[in-house]
Structure formats: C-alpha cells, structure tokens
Amino acid sequence: MMASPSTSPSPTQRAIDRLPAHLRRYVAAQDYDAYTPRDHAVWRHILHRLADRLKDTAHASYLSGLAATGIGLERIPSLDEMNLKLEGLGWSAVGVRGFIPPAVFTELQSLGVLAIAADIRSHEHIEYTPAPDIVHESAGHAPILADRRYADYLKRCGEAGFRAIASVEDQAVYEAIRNLSVVKEDPEATEAEAHLAEERLRAASASRRYVSESTKASRLYWWTAEYGLVGDLADPKLYGAGLLSSLGEAAHCLTPAVTKVPLSLACADTEYDITRMQPQLFVARDFDHLFEVLEAFEATLGWRRGGDHGLEEALRARTVNHLGLEGGLELTGKVVARIPARGELAPGLATALARVEGPVMISRKGTAEGSPWPGTALVAFGRGVLPPRGPFSLDLPSGLFLTGFRVGEHEVINLRGHQDGRPLDLPSWALLFLSSSLPSVAGGPADPGTWDRWYGAQGTFAEGEAEAQARTRKASSLSPGLAGLYQEARALREAGDERRLQTLADRARAYPDEWLLQAELTELAATLAQEARP
Secondary structure (H helix, E strand, C coil): CCCCCCCCCCHHHHHHHCCCHHHHCCCCCCCHHHCCHHHHHHHHHHHHHHHHHHCCCECCCHHHHHHHCCCCCCCCCCHHHHHHHHHHHCCEEEEECCCCCHHHHHHHHHCCEEEEECCCCCHHHCCCCCCCCHHHHHHHCCHHHHCHHHHHHHHHHHHHHHHCCCCHHHHHHHHHHHHHHHHHCCCCCCHHHHHHHHHHHHHHHHCCCCCCHHHHHHHHHHHHHHCCEEEECCEEEECCHHHHCCHHHHHHCCCCCCEEEECCHHHHHCCCCCCCCCCEEEEECCHHHHHHHHHHHHCCCHHHHCHHHHHHHHHHHCCCEEEECHHHEEEEEEEEEEEECCCCCECCECEEEEEEEEEEEEEECCEECCCCECCCEEEEECCCCCCCCEEEEEECCCCEEEEEEECCCCEEEEEEEEECCEECCCCCEEEEEEECCCCEEEECCCCHHHHHHHHCCCCCCCCCHHHHHHHHHHHHCCCHHHHHHHHHHHHHHHCCCHHHHHHHHHHHCCCCCCHHHHHHHHHHHHHHHHHHCC
16 A cells, blocks of 8 residues: 655744744644635735835835745735745744733744734724734734844844743733733724723733833833834834834824934833824834844843842742853742842852742753752852762851751751851751852743743643634624625736626625725726726
C-alpha cells in the first residue's frame, strides 16, 4: 500500500510550531472564511482611504511596507500571506483573540512575532476602536517592519516590556481594558454598559499605589510604537500603528489641535487615555533616536540595575519576579522582605538578607532546575562559605550572623540568626543562598515555560463569555440579504456592469441606514462611469 504524501505545514503553522509551549496556548485560528462580505468592505474602506491619506504623511517605508508584509487594499489579508512575506524580514505573525496578557504580548514581540487580533472592527467604529483588530495589528504594525532599524527597535522594546516588573494592580487595569474593548465592539451593548466599562477602567487605574516599571514600559511603547511621529518637529511623519490604522487619528494627529514635543524619557511618565484621540504626541528625530530613549529607559529597570533598587521594586509590586544572583543562578518567587545591611556591600547593594516567598523556582540562565520549592527562600548577601552538608555558622560583613544545618544543596534546617545582636525572625526550614552581588531583578519567572507548566492556566487561553457573546452578536447583526448585497458589490467591482449596478442600487434602498454599502455603491458607480468614458 502506497503511503500518502505528507502535507507540509502552512507558513502560519510553522510560526506557531516555533513558539514555546506556554505561548502557543494563546494562539487562535484566523478562520478566514468567517469574515463576512461587510468585514471585507470595512477593510477595503479603511485601507484605501488610509493609503490615500498616508501617501504623503506616513514614514517613507509605509506604502511599500504594505506589499512587503503581505497586506493588500482590497480584502482582509490571510496570516499565511503575511507570514510568507514576514519570514524574509525575520518576523512572523500569529492570530490571537482580543487583548492578551501584557507579558504574553511583549514576550511574543521580543521573539519577533506579531500578535494579530483575528477580529475586525465593526462598521460603526470604522474611524477608531480601542479594541485590538486586524486593521490595527496588521496594517498598523506590520508595514514599518520593512525598515530593519525600526523592526529591531520593536523587538528590543518588547524585551524591555517583558522584563519590567508589574504590580498586582496592573492586572486589574489589564482586565478593565479588555472588558472595555469587548463592550465597545458589541453591537448590542448599551450606553450604560459602555459608561460602566469606562468607569471600571478609571477605577482600576486609580487603584494603583504607584507607577510600576511595567506601566512605564507600556507608556514608552504607546508613545512610540503605537502613537509615534518621526522627523522634523514642524512636519513629522507617522509611524505608530495607532496612527497608521485609524482614519480619525491619521487626520487628527497632524492638526494644530495636537501638541508635538520632542521624544524623551518623559514619555514613560506620561499617561494616555485609550478612549479618546491623543492631545499630545512625541516626535522622534529618527529611528536611532528610539534606541537612545529605550536605552535610557532600560537603565532605570531592576532588570538592568539589580541591587536594592530591584528588590524594592519587586517588594512593592507583590507579584512573581526573579532575582539574578552571581554566577547565573536565578530565584523566581515573591519578594516579601528585605533587611538592610550596616553599609554598602557592592555597588547599589546595601541589603543583608532578602526573603522570597514560595513557591520558589531555581533556574540557571533561564532554564529551571528540578521542581519548585514550596516554602521560603533566603538570600544572604556577602562573601561566605557553606559546607556541603552538616552544621554551619556564617558571620557576614553585613552584620548578619546565621547558624543551622545544611541537608541539601540549598536546603537548611534549624536556621537561626541575628544582626548586630538583634535576633531575626527566620523560618527554621528554608532554602539558603549566598551571593556577593545582585546583578538583576526582573519581572515574571526566569523560565516562563516551566513556571507555566506548574502554575499557569490549563488548556488554551479563555477568551471569556462576554467576548464570545459580543462576537456572536456582531456576526448575527448582518442579515443574509444584506451580506448578499455586499458580496454582489464586490463581484461588480471585479467585473463591472452598469446595468447590474443599477439593479443592485435599487435593492440597496431597502437598507437606507447601511452607510458603508451606500458608500461602496457610490464609489463603484463613479469607477464604472470613468471606465466607460471614451
């Protein structure tokens, strides 16, 4: 019996197969056949007008970048078409549903993967939507990737966002933004529901005890990759995806109503509001300028600074982060206490002891070692020596004195200690590490894949009942008869016939409020009339 020929994976499947397992579960199929004729009309309406409006106002790589990344003007692009082009640029694209967690988005970006929201905005929100959609994610983000310098910036900006430390309140803000985007794109959502969603976002933002590293990273990303201008301050060009994908923003951003200021690190301290057009934008001198600001921002992060600064950031965040100790060893867990030393032990480090609440994962250079420890881990800073096994006593320059019995590589029992004569409240059973320095304190687990296998959500990323309901309502809002008219309009555009157009226009009068269909027919009539002229 002859074996059937093997089927090679599609370009998109190849991109998915390259992803770490903990990221693959956030991927959603594009389901290209689910796009309605009106969805394609929305795409065409936006892209034609954007291409016309942006030919003189966007960065020079925009128009050529559309074709270079597999994006056409007439219909919604397939991810396979995009990936065939993106592979040559060192990038790829995968489909997702709505707002995915920030850490997932930034990790994907650091790997050179665009997370493309598979849905498309409704025709009611054709000018602008706060919800992620394929117009924004593909036609906004992808074209400028044709500029290699900018593409490198986007990856590195993703890594900075991924390494930044997020607070517990940042999660509440993420959930509120996700909820708002769902409500905005639900055709049956009431004004009261929209108002409540906006109030929830305001309340979540107000709940923040401080501005976290992650929040500052999102602001930097917003004012550059999303809403950035580049070039001369008096005559800048658009390169941010939010500007390149919004008819309203693309026109509004260059008017005198919008203040333009030179890009600086101040953008990381500047708030933004996703529910309205931006009143102020930052202008980069060129794409090298983006790297200058990004490098200055990275220098503020615990990921780069480590030491007391990193510990304090992790301590007030109340989230899972990881400490990078000397020698490449890493501890993932929640920093819950820091005991100051009697003086500086290393540049930027004046901590005698850091306490990390379990579960604690030990890793080296991003690869976990063994299973997580369920209890507490302690890091004593300073130079000292522990025996391989048996009793020990440590007298460290920090003023810390510890005694106990070492039973394993890091496990100790009967732990006791004091600092300059003051007794310390220490767990009698713990992991104990010695390190003379603290090079890094970064956001999230050091080995996200292993941490996800132990503690992450099971199965695929749940989009949520509200998101599924909004998607169903949107699909059902288009009647078969109206869908047929959109389909016929597209067929006429491809093979024009003025007599059929008149019949179609007569039938379309049954839908006087369907402005997009009327606009399609008006444009089609003008095109056919022009083609008929001798």
